Amino acid sequence: MLESLQDGLQSAFKTLRGQGRLTESNMREGLKLVENALLEADVSYDVVKAFMQDISDKAVGQDVLKSLKPEQQLVGIVNEALIELLGGDSDPTLHLKQDVTVLMMCGLQGAGKTTTCGKLARLIGQDGKKALLCAADLQRPAAVDQLHIVGKSVDTPVYSEPGATDPIAVCQNAVKHARENGIDVVILDTAGRLAIDEELMQQLKTIDLKVHPDKAFLVVDGMTGQDAVNSAKAFNNALDLNGVIMTKLDGDARGGALLSVKQVTGVPIKFIGTSEHMDGLEPFHPDRFASRILGMGDIQSMFEMA
Amino acid sequence: EKTRRLLNTDIRDLFKAEGSLVDEELLDDIFAILIRTDMGAGPANQIKDRIARDFRGRVVHTEDILKNIQDELSGLMQQDQEPIKMAAEGPTVILVVGVNGAGKTTSIAKLTRWFIDQGNSVVLGAGDTFRAAASEQLSIWAERLGATIVRGEPGSDPASVAFRAVDEGINQNADVVIIDTAGRLQTQKNLMTQLDKMRRVIGKKIEAAPHEVLLVLDATAGQNGISQAKGFSDAAQCTGIVLTKLDGTAKGGVVVPIRKEFELPVKFIGVGEKPEDLTRFDPEAFCNALFAAP
Ligand SMILES: Nc1nc2c(ncn2[C@@H]2O[C@H](COP(=O)(O)OP(=O)(O)OP(=O)(O)O)[C@@H](O)[C@H]2O)c(=O)[nH]1
Ligand SMILES: Nc1nc2c(ncn2[C@@H]2O[C@H](COP(=O)(O)OP(=O)(O)OP(=O)(O)O)[C@@H](O)[C@H]2O)c(=O)[nH]1
Ligand SMILES: [Mg+2]
Ligand SMILES: [Mg+2]
Numbered sequence: 187m188l189e190s191l192q193d194g195l196q197s198a199f200k201t202l203r204g205q206g207r208l209t210e211s212n213m214r215e216g217l218k219l220v221e222n223a224l225l226e227a228d229v230s231y232d233v234v235k236a237f238m239q240d241i242s243d244k245a246v247g248q249d250v251l252k253s254l255k256p257e258q259q260l261v262g263i264v265n266e267a268l269i270e271l272l273g274g275d276s277d278p279t280l281h282l283k284q285d286v287t288v289l290m291m292c293g294l295q296g297a298g299k300t301t302t303c304g305k306l307a308r309l310i311g312q313d314g315k316k317a318l319l320c321a322a323d324l325q326r327p328a329a330v331d332q333l334h335i336v337g338k339s340v341d342t343p344v345y346s347e348p349g350a351t352d353p354i355a356v357c358q359n360a361v362k363h364a365r366e367n368g369i370d371v372v373i374l375d376t377a378g379r380l381a382i383d384e385e386l387m388q389q390l391k392t393i394d395l396k397v398h399p400d401k402a403f404l405v406v407d408g409m410t411g412q413d414a415v416n417s418a419k420a421f422n423n424a425l426d427l428n429g430v431i432m433t434k435l436d437g438d439a440r441g442g443a444l445l446s447v448k449q450v451t452g453v454p455i456k457f458i459g460t461s462e463h464m465d466g467l468e469p470f471h472p473d474r475f476a477s478r479i480l481g482m483g484d485i486q487s488m489f490e491m492a
Numbered sequence: 493e494k495t496r497r498l499l500n501t502d503i504r505d506l507f508k509a510e511g512s513l514v515d516e517e518l519l520d521d522i523f524a525i526l527i528r529t530d531m532g533a534g535p536a537n538q539i540k541d542r543i544a545r546d547f548r549g550r551v552v553h554t555e556d557i558l559k560n561i562q563d564e565l566s567g568l569m570q571q572d573q574e575p576i577k578m579a580a581e582g583p584t585v586i587l588v589v590g591v592n593g594a595g596k597t598t599s600i601a602k603l604t605r606w607f608i609d610q611g612n613s614v615v616l617g618a619g620d621t622f623r624a625a626a627s628e629q630l631s632i633w634a635e636r637l638g639a640t641i642v643r644g645e646p647g648s649d650p651a652s653v654a655f656r657a658v659d660e661g662i663n664q665n666a667d668v669v670i671i672d673t674a675g676r677l678q679t680q681k682n683l684m685t686q687l688d689k690m691r692r693v694i695g696k697k698i699e700a701a702p703h704e705v706l707l708v709l710d711a712t713a714g715q716n717g718i719s720q721a722k723g724f725s726d727a728a729q730c731t732g733i734v735l736t737k738l739d740g741t742a743k744g745g746v747v748v749p750i751r752k753e754f755e756l757p758v759k760f761i762g763v764g765e766k767p768e769d770l771t772r773f774d775p776e777a778f779c780n781a782l783f784a785a786p
Contacts, residue, residue: 197623213782225533228714231524294594294712295737295765300624325765328629335624380740407593411530413742430582437677462592462623462675 191481194219195257208248209255216260217242220480227442227479229417233449241267265476272445273472277454280306280371282315283400286364288372290399292390292425294417295378297405298331298433298452298459304336305459305467309340315370320360321346322353322393323377333375340464345372352376353389354367357397375400381420391424403456406447410432414443415450422451433459435465436480443481511551519544522557529745529782530714535752539564562779565748568617569775571757575732576704583615583661585669585694585701587654589687589728590708591720592675595736595762597626600670601633602762602770603734612667614639617657619650619690620674630672637767638662650674650686651693658697671702678723687728705730706759711737711744721750735773736762743782 198215219236219261224234245263250256280289289306291299300323307317319337321344323329330346337344345360357374362370376393379386394402402425404418430451432444435458448455455470477483512518519540526536539561548555578584586603588596597620603616616634620626627643632683634641642660644653654671661669671688676683694701707730709717724730735744740760747758758773 222533222537226528226715227529228716231527235524271772296595296710298593326629328625331628332623332625339624380737382741407710407712409591409710409713409716409720411712411717411742411746412528413712413740415529417712417739434677437679437716438719439714443714456711472718 191219191223192257192261195212195260196255198257208245208250210242210246213242213245213260216257217245218263219364220260223480224442224445227440227481228411228414228446229442229479230412230446230449233415233446236449237267237271237445261480261482265309265480268445269478272455272464272475273470274450278456278469280310280401280456282310282371286361286369286372287401288361288374288397288399290374290376290393290397290402290425291405292402292421293378293405294377294380294407295326297378297407298431299323299378299405300332300336300375301404301462302431302433302457302459302467303333303373303450304340304342304464305457306373307337307342307371308340308464309467310371316368317342317371317373318360318364318367318369319344320357320372320374322349322360322374324353324356324359325377329375329377336464343369353409354393354396357393361397371383379418387420387424390421394425403424403431404447404451404453406432406443408432408437408441408459409439409445410443412446414446419450422453427451427453429454429456431457431459433469436460440479440481441475444475445479509600511553513551514543514547514549519548525783526561526745529748530717531745531748531782532573532715532718535749558783562776562783565782566775566779568748569751569758569773569778571732571759571773571775575759575772578667579698579700579703582698583586583658583666583669583701585658585661585671585698586704586706587671587673587687587690587694587702587728588706588708588734589673589724589730591677591710591776594675594708594710594713595734596620596708597629597633597672597676598738598765599706599734599760599762599770600630600672601637601767603670604633604639605767606760606770607668608637609637611662615657615661615664615666615669616641617654617669617671618643619653619657619671621646621648621650621653622674626672626674633767633770640666654690655693655697658694658701662697675728678720678727684723684727687724691728694726706732706734706754707758708734708736709744709747709750711735711761712740712742713744713746715746717746718749721754721756725728725754725756730756732757732759734758734760734762738781739763739769744778745782 229333321330460466618627618630642657
C-alpha cells in the first residue's frame, strides 16, 4: 500500500504542473498522503504532527520549479527534513578511551540486546581491541548460556558468576576483572525490562551509578510501533542515553519508530542490526533510512529521472 | 502541547459532562488516540470519518462516542468460546511461530502451565535449533513446569525435532505437544518454507496435526504486525494469535486490522514473563484498555 506514496502524490498534484506556487490548499492532499505514509511507517503521532507542520511551513509559498514535478519538490523537502532529523549528528563510532571503556546495553524484552552485544564485541575485536562480555541478565532463563555461546562465536571472553543474583555486583566485578586483565572494552548485557517496571528501572539506575558505564545504548526493535516514544523517554530519563541501535531491519519493517526515538531522546543513532548473525551490524545512514521510512526506495533516482 | 497533553489523557476526558461540540479539532484528537493504539492510519481514519458523519456539529456525551467505537471493535474481535481445539483422540499438536524475540518460547512455557493446570500432560519440542541457548531456555521451563522435552543438536533439522516430539507425545499418550520454532522474519523465504516442512512432517505422524498454529505477536509491534500476520499465515496457516507484552504501555491495536484482513483471532494475551502471566483474550477488556492512559 505504501509503494504508492509516489503514485498518490502524482495524482494529488495532477493539476499543478510547472506553474504557480505551492499553497496550503493545493498542498493539502499531498501533505495528507505524506502524513499517512509516516503513520504507516510507525512514526509516533505527535512526532508526525510536528513534522508535518514544519514541512508545510517550508513548502508553502515556494514557487513550483520548472525543472521538477510538484510531487518531487514535496518529496525532496520531506526527505531533506527527515535526513536532518535522523542524522544531524549521526556518529557510528564508539569513542573508546585509553582506559577500560564500559558500554551498557539496555532496552525492552527481546529487542536484541544480547545479540547486539556479540556484534559490538566482534567489531571491537576487528579494531584490534579486547572486549569482555558481562552476563548481567540474571533473569531470563538461559540468558547467561546464550551470552556464552554468542561470546564464543565472536572469540570474546564472557564474564559471568554462576549462581549470582545481583547484577550490579556482577557488573562491578566484570569491570574489575577487565582492569586486571588488560581488557579494553566491557559490554554489559542487561536483562530486558519494561519502562514502567519501577523496580527494574531503578536497578538500571543503580548500575549506572555504581558501575559508571561510559556509554548507555538503547536497543530498539525495528518493528516497534507507537509505544516507542514512551519507552525511549523512560530509558533516557533513567540513564541519559548516549546512543540508539535499532535491530531487525533485515525484514520489511519501515522503522519509523527510530524517528520517534530520535526526537524524544535527541541522542545519536549509532548502528542498525540487519541479521541474526554476528556480522549483521551496520553503521547508520540517515539518507537510506529516510527513504526506508517513506517507503520510496531510492529517492535520489526519482530526481535523476526528472 | 495540546496534542501532547491529550495523548496522555483518557479519551473519556475529552468529553465534558455537559458534552462537547464535535468539530475538526475534536475529531483530530480522537484520531490521535486511535493512532496511538497502533491500529493504523487506515482504520483510524475510517472510525474518525464515521464519527464525523454521525456526530459533526452536534454536542455529544462521552458515553455515546465511546460506546460506539468500543462496541464496534469488540464486536469485531469476538472469537470462539474455546481457544484451543483439542484433538478427539491422541495428542493435540500446537506449532508456535513468530518473528525474533516476540515471546514464543516464554508463551510456550505459559501455555504448558495452562494445560498442566487443567490436568493435561505436555510434551515440548525444542524446534529452535538455531538461536544461541534456545533449547536450554525451553529445557529450563520444561523442568520447572514438569513437562517432557525433546531436543536436537544445535544446527540440526527442526523438522526432525518436531517429528520426534510428536512421536514422543504419541508414545507417552500425552494430551498436548507444543513445538517451538526459531524466530524468523516473514520476508525470509527459506526460513518460511521451513515452517511448511515442519507442518508436513508433523502431519505424517498425525493426519490432522498441527491442530493449532499460534502466531506470537509482540504488542509493541506497529504496522509491521500486519505483514507478520500475512507472511506467517501464508507459510504456516496460523489459527490464532498470542499477543504478548501487554503488561507494558503498548496497546497492541494492530490486531484490529489483522482481525479484519485475515480473520485471525487473538486467543491469549501475555502479561508478564512468568508462566502464570497468560490469560484468555477478552475482547471487551482489550478494547477498553485501548483507550486508557498509559
Ligand atoms: N532478523 C534479526 N534478528 C535479530 C537481530 N538482532 C537480534 N535478533 C534476534 O532477535 C531475538 C532476540 O534477540 P536477543 O539478543 O536475545 O534479545 P534481548 O534483547 O537480549 O532479549 P532479552 O534478553 O530477553 O530481553 C533473537 O532471535 C535474535 O537472534 C537483527 O538485527 N535481525
Ligand atoms: N513483559 C513481558 N515480557 C515478555 C512477555 N513474553 C515474553 N517476554 C520476554 O520477552 C523476551 C523474549 O521472549 P522469548 O520467549 O525468548 O521470545 P522468542 O520469540 O522465543 O525469541 P526468539 O526465540 O529469539 O525468536 C524474554 O525476555 C521474555 O521474558 C510478556 O508477555 N511480557
Ligand atoms: Mg538478552
Ligand atoms: Mg525462542
